[in-house]
Amino acid sequence: MNINQSEKLAEILKLARSVGWGAADILSSYYHGGDKEDQLDVNEDKKDGPVTTADLEANHYILNKLQAELGTEEFGYLSEETFDVKKAEPVANDWVWIIDPLDGTRDFIDKTGEYCLHIALAYQGRPVIAIVAIPEAGKLYYASKGNGTFVETRDGQITPIKVSDRSTPEELYLIVSRSHRDERFQKLIDALPLKGKKYMGSVGGKISTILEQESDVYISLSGKSAAKDWDFAAPELILTEAGGKFTYETGEPVFYNQGDVKKWGCLIATNGHCHELLCEKAAAILKQIDSE
Structure with a gap:
């Protein structure tokens, strides 16, 4: 795929938004499932922090959906739950999906509501498509290179969004x-x-x-x-x-x-x-x- 194929990138962004909402629903269903330990299934042994069943389920969903639509020949996948940090080898593709199925795991476990998920598509090391979904806020932020950032709510309303103009x-x-x-x-x-x-x-x-x-x-x-x-x-x-x-x-x-x-x-x-x-x-x- 060529970096200048704007129509194709727009289709991929639409797919990523759909996948983001689906993964957000998975995380939210676990988050609101109650306080039973088996519902979170927290694994505290992971060196970089705890992992929950919600992490793994959301990761599985995201990878399956993206790979089913886009395959694995042209697109690589770099996910927190599957990448071998010790090997420290780059994924051998120009186009690489970079995925954090649950950012803020401690917030998820502690029920602060301040957890989210990240899905980005990078081309030669720089992001060109991005999704950040915050399930408990009912918001999904998305962007593509050169096209601005938007926030989408669960009712389908889409609004462009900009940073503040505070300047000192x-x-x-x-x-x-x-x-x-x-x-x-x-x-x-x-x-x-x-x-x-x-x-x-x-x-x-x-x-x-x-x-x-x-x-x-x-x-x-x-x-x-x-x-x-x-x-x-x-x-x-x-x-x-x-x-x-x-x-x-x-x-x-x-x-x-x-x-x-x-x-x-x-x-x-x-x-x-x-x-x-x-x-x-x-x-x-x-x-x-x-x-x-």
Whole structure:
């Protein structure tokens, strides 16, 4: 498939939206199934965090639907639940689906409602189609390269969506997790000259608050571990197509399916209006922190 086949890409986006809603329904059915342990079937042994039956069922559904329609010859598949992180080998296709069937597993288990799912299609390492569905909000955000970002509700209503126009650091709100902050990260966000902090679980959930103009800045800083391709590929595109920016603090873009799926370093997502300034400030603050 050619990257310039806009009609074909529009068909694939329509398929991805349908698959996103179907997977959202699976997650929601488990989420509302009650508090019985066997309904969640939590496996705490996974090194990178717990896995639930909902993870696996949603993953199975997404892969089956996409592969049934698109096959496996032209399209590769990089999913959190099936990718071998230890091998760290890129999927050998130009077109690769990058899938997180349940982003925010801890939020799912703890019943905060702040979980979501990510489906992205990347071409040569950069996302061109993205779905972020938030089941408990009844919303599905979607984007395709060059065509903007939209939010779809369960009743089928579709609305274009844009980031805020707040344009100085002192006006901006940072979106962070309620926990998961090591000392280095805490020092960084405390030193940034932002207006305030807001809280949300899951990466997709955090980026959705920037789209909804509730916040403006999200930062990922690796420590002992790092976020992975499937955490960022879909959220990046829905943000950038809504007018935001998403880069390393150096200003470099993020490439996916490079072998090592772990995204080490500092990545910054903003509403775009003073992105470069915030990157410079973050880099300077980290340099100071690391020299102490």
